[in-house]
Amino acid sequence: MPQAAHDRHLNAIGTRPVPRLLLGFSIPSIVSMTVESLYNIVDRVFIGQGAGWLGLAGITLCFPIVLVIMALSMMIGVGGNTLFAIRLGERKYGQASIILNNSFTLLLLVSAAVLLVGQIFMEPILRAVGASEQTLPEASSYLRILLWGAFFQVTTPGMNHFIRSMGHPRAAMVRMLTGAGVNTFLDWLFIMKFGWGIRGAAWATVIAQACSTVLVMAFFFGKDSPIRLNLRHMRLQTAYAWRIATMGVSPSTMQLCNSLVNVILNRSLAKYGAASPYGGDMAVSAMGIIHSVFMMVAMPVMGVVQGAQPLIGYNYGAKLFSRVRETLKYAFGSAIAFMTAAWAGVLVFAPRIVAVFADEPRLTELSCDSLRVFAAAMPCVAVGMITGNFFQGIGKPWSALFINLCRQVIVLIPLLLVVPRIFGLKGVFMAQPISDALSAALAAAMISAELKRMAARERALPPATTEETSA
Numbered sequence: 001m002p003q004a005a006h007d008r009h010l011n012a013i014g015t016r017p018v019p020r021l022l023l024g025f026s027i028p029s030i031v032s033m034t035v036e037s038l039y040n041i042v043d044r045v046f047i048g049q050g051a052g053w054l055g056l057a058g059i060t061l062c063f064p065i066v067l068v069i070m071a072l073s074m075m076i077g078v079g080g081n082t083l084f085a086i087r088l089g090e091r092k093y094g095q096a097s098i099i100l101n102n103s104f105t106l107l108l109l110v111s112a113a114v115l116l117v118g119q120i121f122m123e124p125i126l127r128a129v130g131a132s133e134q135t136l137p138e139a140s141s142y143l144r145i146l147l148w149g150a151f152f153q154v155t156t157p158g159m160n161h162f163i164r165s166m167g168h169p170r171a172a173m174v175r176m177l178t179g180a181g182v183n184t185f186l187d188w189l190f191i192m193k194f195g196w197g198i199r200g201a202a203w204a205t206v207i208a209q210a211c212s213t214v215l216v217m218a219f220f221f222g223k224d225s226p227i228r229l230n231l232r233h234m235r236l237q238t239a240y241a242w243r244i245a246t247m248g249v250s251p252s253t254m255q256l257c258n259s260l261v262n263v264i265l266n267r268s269l270a271k272y273g274a275a276s277p278y279g280g281d282m283a284v285s286a287m288g289i290i291h292s293v294f295m296m297v298a299m300p301v302m303g304v305v306q307g308a309q310p311l312i313g314y315n316y317g318a319k320l321f322s323r324v325r326e327t328l329k330y331a332f333g334s335a336i337a338f339m340t341a342a343w344a345g346v347l348v349f350a351p352r353i354v355a356v357f358a359d360e361p362r363l364t365e366l367s368c369d370s371l372r373v374f375a376a377a378m379p380c381v382a383v384g385m386i387t388g389n390f391f392q393g394i395g396k397p398w399s400a401l402f403i404n405l406c407r408q409v410i411v412l413i414p415l416l417l418v419v420p421r422i423f424g425l426k427g428v429f430m431a432q433p434i435s436d437a438l439s440a441a442l443a444a445a446m447i448s449a450e451l452k453r454m455a456a457r458e459r460a461l462p463p464a465t466t467e468e469t470s471a
Contacts, residue, residue, distance in 0.1 A: 018326040021311055022304075025164065026334075030303025031173045034296065041292045042180075043201040046187040048289075048357040055198045056358065057281050058138025060288030064129045064262040065143060069114055069153050071255030076106045077158030078309075079248020082392055085165045085310045089317030093227065100162055100220075101233035102240045107158045111151040118147040130266030135281060142198045149206030152213045159216050165310040166227065171219060179212030249397050254388070257408035262291075264416050265428065272425040278366050283425060286367040289357045290374050290429070297342040297375075301335045301382050305389040312393030321458045325451065328390060335382035343378035346371060370429040377433035380440035387443035391450070403446065407439035 047055045080103030087096040118125070126139050146153075156179070163172040183204050190200025220229040266284055273283030308331040315323040346353070354367040384407050391400035412435035419434070420427035 018311070018323055019330055022307060022327060022330050022334075025169045025311065026304045026307030027169075027173075030300045030307070031177065034299040034303065041296055042184050042187050043205060044288060044292050045357055046191045047198055047201055049192075049359075054135065054281065054285075055138050056288050057135045057285045058131075058198055059142055059201065060284050060291070061126060061129055061131050061135055061139045061266060062143045062146070063288070063291065064259040064266070065118070065125065066146075066153075067255050067259035067262065069150065070157070071252040071259065072110045072114065073107065073154040073158045074255055075245060075248035075252030076103050076110060076154075077161045077248070078251045078392065079103075079246070079397075080106075080158075080244045081161035081165050082247045082309070082313055082395065082397075083243060084162060085313035085393075086317040086395060088165065089314035097227045097230070098233050098237060098240055099244065100227055101229055102236055103162070103244055104155075104159065104229060105234045105236055106241060106244065107155050108151070111154040114150040114154065115147055118143070118150070122147075129263045130270055130284065132270070132281060135284070138198050142202045145199060145202035146205060149209055152206065152209035156209055156212045156216050159220070161306070163216070163219055163225075164306065165313075166225065168219070169307065172216075175212050175215040175219070178215060179208045182211050183208030247392075247395070247397050249401055251388075251392065251400075251404075253401050254404035254408060257405065261408055261412060261416070264413060268416060268420055268428045269425070272420050272428055276425045278362055278425070282363055282366065283428075285358070285363055286370055289354055289363075289367045290371050292357065293346070293353055293371060294374065297339070297346075297378065298381065298385075300338055301385055304331050304335050304338075305385050308386070309389055309393045312390060313395075316394045319458075319461060321454050324394070324454070328386070328447075328451075331386050331389075332382070335386055336379050339378045339382045343375055346375045346378070370426070373426065373429045374432055377436035377440075380433075380436040383440040384436070384443045387447045390447060394450075396450075399446065399450070403439070403443050406442055407435055411435040411438050 044056060044059060047059055080099050084096050084099045084103075087093070087099060122140060122143060123136070126136055126143065131139050156175070160172045160175060163169075163175075186204035186207055187201055190196045190204050194200060196203070217229075219225055265287060269283040269287055270280035273280040276283070278286075308327050311327045312324055315321075315327070350368045350371050351364070354364050354371065358364060358367070384403055388400040388403045391397070391403065412431060415431035415435055416428065419431045423430060
């Protein structure tokens with residue numbers, strides 16, 4: 001593709017109608033994020049049906065570790081992509097190339113570290129996240145295989161962010177869809193037909209992610225990529241590497257906090273579940289089902305977040321502040337409307353949803369009741385996600401980090417330690433919606449103040465820039 005055509009493709013982010021752009025970027029992102037979540041969800045569905053609730057508990061115990069891997073990928077992918085989108089908006093294509101290539105090098109280093117540390121310290125890590133003598137063999141079988149695919153798990157989502165920022169969200173979507181399709185087929189083949197159990201789910205995930213990685217990497221050597229991978233720019237530059245990492249602190253810390261919260265959840269479920277009629281391991285299985293449902297619901301909103309981020313970053317870098325505000329308006333409206341509809345759907349269809357994962361009567365009863373409690377503040381989740389993404393997109397990662405920390409650490413962890421003491425096992429599931437509501441109120445106040453500062457900056461622009469901004 002000629003350079004002029006690439007420039008027109010990128011400049012469209014600052015000129016085309018915002019609703020059309022947001023829709024065009026968000027739909028592929030929604031599909032991509034939903035597909036990405038399917039790797040864990042499909043595994044749980046087939047394991048629940050083919051290996052029973054004990055296997056489901058084993059894979060749930062691995063979830064905090066998977067979140068750590070995702071966090072490291074996001075730190076580099078989202079952090080690099082934020083800088084990348086801003087530099088594209090500023091038309092600094094040489095710096096954008098260095099950012100892209102340095103990000104790839106960092107992803108390689110992270111994946112090697114994940115593999116080494118995970119394989120050496122697997123058993124103590126699994127015991128730390130709450131594995132019992134009964135669930136440790138299942139969790140170890142799954143994780144040991146999964147870690148051999150660390151390169152694919154880190155690189156595919158990390159580099160896919162850049163494909164979207166270069167104006168090719170559909171290409172990013174197709175690459176994720178391919179992997180999800182392969183994963184679903186191999187789960188069915190390995191678990192239901194070959195009877196490999198939880199090991200089959202791990203191999204299906206690794207092979208599917210390898211397929212996605214091949215397709216993602218091929219994009220950066222093809223004619224559709226205006227900025228490509230090259231060895232000269234892959235050499236790490238300390239200033240860029242540090243900036244990439246710091247820009248990715250907020251989303252990666254959110255995932256790390258999710259991992260920490262899941263560890264506390266698993267331990268609380270074991271403790272308070274043991275004092276209930278269901279038992280600790282079954283309570284962990286129920287949380288695995290709830291996480292799968294909530295992940296499926298949250299991923300479309302995350303898709304809107306990912307779709308909006310390059311629009312916010314590019315237009316903020318180009319000082320087109322009215323387009324930043326318009327992007328926010330449509331992102332908030334669509335995300336809150338979707339989460340409200342999802343909340344209503346969970347209330348009504350909880351038994352049918354849970355039945356997809358398990359048919360054990362006690363597990364079904366516990367999962368249905370707990371799912372309705374856990375989802376009580378779903379619309380509030382959208383507020384925090386969009387607000388955090390906004391601060392990330394305008395280059396203020398510490399504000400985004402604070403918002404995410406409030407929801408996942410500052411508010412939630414104390415609630416997890418206090419509320420179950422009053423309400424027992426039910427209190428473990430009550431803590432999250434309380435935290436979501438309180439954190440959403442704080443996020444709304446922060447973004448309101450930032451929009452006022454942006455308006456003041458807009459008024460201070462020279463007349464010529466203001467005309468461009470309002471165009």
